[in-house]
Amino acid sequence: MYLAHATAEQAYVLNDAGRPEMAVQLVREAQRLGGDQMSPRLQAWLYAAEAELCAKAGMPDDCRRALDRADAVLPTGxxxxxxxxxxxxxxxxxxxRWRGNALALLGDDDALGSLYTALDEADPTFVRATSGLRCDLAQAHLARDEHAQAQEHMQQARLLANRTGSVRYRRRVEQLMQRL
Structure with a gap:
């Protein structure tokens, strides 16, 4: 389980290095490595990671299939x-939140519903995750040319990113601001 998780985390490093297709291959390898030894929650996490990386690699059908698999194996409650x-x-x-993120990356209209659901259910102690969620909402609104709503979420994301010191989310906010 730990090797599968660590391997999937390394897929994000590949993605950040501009190698999204290799990242997809590595997260799929992580799933193979975990095999039958993984908990259902870890399986769902790996599928959600695959979905996000597929979205970043421009693989919309694979992204949606991975999201469906994550939903199917995630325990209830x-x-x-x-x-x-x-x-x-x-x-x-x-x-x-993860579904909304992936769908926002694809420019899918369904992203907003998932993202606002996630915002309503967000744990207030997960400040960094909420910053990412606000970035996702801004991206989804930008895809719909809803600039005022996007700017509102970017401002909230920037405040939260500054509060947590997240370089990744500060950079993402700046990239989104350039699209306004």
């Missing part, structure tokens, strides 16, 4: 922490 792997946090609210 509000509990987020995986008892078998304490570093994994994922419940329906978190998955809605």
């Amino acid at each position: 509000s509990e987020a922490r995986d008892p078998d792997m304490l570093s994994i946090f994922l419940n329906r609210g978190h998955l809605a």
Whole structure:
């Protein structure tokens, strides 16, 4: 389980280095490595990661299939922490945020519904995640040419990113601001 999770985390490094197709291959390898040894929550996390990386690689059909797989294996209930792997946090609210993120990356109109659901259910102690959620909302509104709403979410995202010191989200806000 730990090797699968660490391998998937490395897929994000590949993506950040401009290699999204390789990142998709690596997250799929992580799923193979975990095999039958993974908890359902970790399986869902890996599928959600695959979906996000597929969206970034411009693979919309694969993205949607991975989101459906994540939804199918994620345990029900509000509990987020995986008892078998304490570093994994994922419940329906978190998955809605991840779905919205991936769909926003694709420019899909369905992104907003998932993102606003996630915002309503967001744990206020997950400040960095809320910054990312606000970035996703800004991106989804920009895709619909709704600049006022996008700017509102960018301002909130910037405040939260500054509060947590997140360089990644500060950079993302700046990239979104350039699209206004």
